[in-house]
Amino acid sequence: MEQLSKVYNPKEVEQKIYDYWEKNALFKTSITPDKKPYCIVIPPPNITGILHMGHALNNTIQDILIRFRRMQGYEALWMPGTDHAGIATQNVVERELAKKGLKRQDLGREKFLEEVWKWKKEYGSTIIKQLKKLGASCDWDRERFTMDEGLSNAVLEVFIRLYKKGLIHRGNYIINWCPRCQTALSDEEAPHRELDGYLYYIKYPFKSTNYELQTTNYITVATTRPETMLGDVAVAVNPKDKRFKELAGKTLILPLIEREIKIIEDEFVDPEFGTGAVKVTPAHDPNDFEMGKRHNLTPVNIMHPDGTLNNNAGDYEGMDRFEAREAILEDLKAKGLLQKVTPHRYAVGHCYRCHTIIEPYLSKQWFVKMKPLAKPAIEVVKKGKIKFFPKRWTKVYLEWMYNIKDWCISRQIWWGHRIPVFYCKDCQKKTGMRNEKLETSKEPAVIVSKTKPGKCPTCGGTNVVQDEDVLDTWFSSWLWPFSTFGWPFNQSSVQKQEFEYFYPTDCLATAQEIIFFWVARMIMAGMQFAGDIPFRDVYIHGTVRDKTGTKMSKSLGNIIDPLEIIDIYGADALRFSLISITAVGQDVFLSKEKFELGRNFANKIWNVSRFLLMNLKEKVEADLGSVHKQFKLTIADKWILSQLYRTLIAYTKALENYKFNEAANLLYEFVWHKYCDWYVEIAKLDINSQKTQIILYKVLEKSLRMLHPFMPFITEGIWSKLDEEKSIMISSIPHVQKQMINEESEKTMQSLIDIIVSIRNVRAEMNIPAKEKIDVIISAHSERLKDKLLDLESYIKTLAKVKNITAVVKAKRPKQAASCVLDKFDVFLPLKGIINIEAEKARLNKQLKIQESVIGALNAKLKNRDFLKKAPEAVVMGEKEKAQITKAKLEKLKESLKNLA
């Protein structure tokens, strides 16, 4: 068999191994009637994306699940793909154009889109390549893109279905407007961030022919955005507010613009806040918009889409909104109308793409009515058909769903699915309607269709134009779990069969940020269009942060690049480290050094495999199930097998409950601290025996299989050297052999470990060189234990560097010896001319102290009548036993101390 290099070098092998998997089509899936399906759809990364730690964690988790299930015998499909990421991608391409001094408008829509597709072709699969480096075992033949023909068709189909049901409508509302991207955004795309700002108190004078009066007779309003005053159409007070009792209906002169506005009464106004009087700006504030409607006020829009002021802004026309703010404040101050300014902390929406401050902006947009869609999506979660892990997210989800608001889906950009709505200009002319007035599906001028109609079905006119807007990117993402299968299906198509086989998918793994954007909407879409839940489990993992707890982002420069980590430490090290430090649902605080954990572990696995291969005499064919019939097994043999299967049981349970870190730590503990530290060391005693070789080999081989979902590359690399057939990827997770779990051997092994550790301990304390072999006397607490000791002698000799062992029963401490008091044995090291009595004294005293505190606690318990009466019998028995052992130890320790003197 081939030998391995001394240090594991991931760089050499990872790419080759991945190619081997792909070449042999090991990720491929198809309908397999005798297998149960297991399916995960990937959260499609943006085509603009490059792999960051969040991706690394998210996809490692999915790959673990997929590989684990595949090895459990499921037909495990991991459906991959990418998202067209409307605004993000458009921004990237626009930035490229800007370098050439061009704007997208210079190219025109068609040409610009060509550019985007070109960009996509060149860079759009970067992230996919990076996922492969991570080891992702997606079924790449099924890779989808949200703007593929099929997925686009699904998008249009859904739009039309919703429209026909009356769940999509178009209307004038205040929406979140990004003046930089110049598009509408949904509420989710405009997250609120707190800002330190000011509350400006502005005097609005009453109308009077007497100019003097105007400056003394006024009402004060407070605002955080003074520039919006140019769009004020009223001032509102609460009807119950006594201070303003007589003022309703009175006329004010809006400063700077000199427009006459009225004082109105509205319940919405909170008398406690500010001055109790509110400026009403229906075109620039959602509340004011509603108020305006209630009072029949015509909104005054003062802003261009780019955030500069328009011709309703008088002298301020052309200024940017924040520039205008300063100018207006100056002017108000000059006129003595700025009463005061107080610091004020408030939350404002920011564009989630470019972080520009959002402008609440009145415009005509398309909306999805969400309440009816939410209803079934709430039900399935409440009934537990869909489960969140960790559970607490259920509540977050439900709260959001209960308060769901309509979804603004139109975007004023070019890259995306164009809204399948056409307007008949001829009808518009005939009915005298203007485009702006179209609001309901009943309007004859609106034609909803996947393709451009040749002529208007109402009037036969050919003057038909398509809506300029595209759909929110998430309007395609929410269909992802079924659109990727080819929905809507033709009857009896293969796609339909596959869908029926794999859907509902099993698990969706994602980060918390995306629950509302995506998870909630997928559930609604699944229920509405696919007729069933999109997935059974939702696993929400934490956010990856830097070691100070700040979210990693490019702009902050605090990212740790997964590709760099892969380059230095290897993909397996990255994966294993990331997983083992990520507790369920907890955020991860990362620093580069943490990846050493995985690298070191990989190296350990590599080296113990290397050791095995160096010593393996022939191919191991035997099975563990029969090895105990064929050979007489030692304590250590039984112990490692017992531990193996205990580990397997716990490992499986952990993975089935999404406790990835637990499973990882179990493997680490087993492989390193049980197999390597103890079993391999013991096995060296008779490394050439067939029995030992079989067990060494088989335990490693099974460990590798358990490790494979976490560390796919190194396990495959070693596997290929083991003369095993095929790929480890398609081997199976070992089966539990319950009969191999052997408590007796575990107890004995524990005693052995205790003995060896105690001898090593004394050696260290007494500064006995490692090379110097010593004699020990071991006193068993019973005849039976003494017999067992004989089995263990050779282990002790080797592992604790002992020359002669004298086994006795219940012996007293010999003179001139260091002594260790254990549960079932006492160990004496006769040290000729004791090197250091003080050190021994100190050692014994330390032990004495520990045992005394233990016995103290135990005695207190055992003296407590309530404890004896109320605690379960097993617990009481256990404590009594412990007390007995501890008492015996104590006595011996005291005796040893006395003896020493």
Next chain:
RNA sequence: GGGCGGUUGGCGCAGUUGGUUAGCGCGCUACGUUGACAUCGUAGAGGUCACAAGUUCAAAUCUUGUACCGCCCACCA
């Protein structure tokens, strides 16, 4: 304003049916190269689990409250 998460040895964290001498990794101290591994081995030091009250025979683990840190949601100008 509402909701959620965290607070365990120097650092980073585990610890869900309440009962272990409270674990792990890094770091630290001492020793060590007998050929799997210095990306290693051996031994050790170091914490009464934020604080307070309560439930219980028994609490890091359950309840309530407090403090600090962090996150999410929210139309109070």
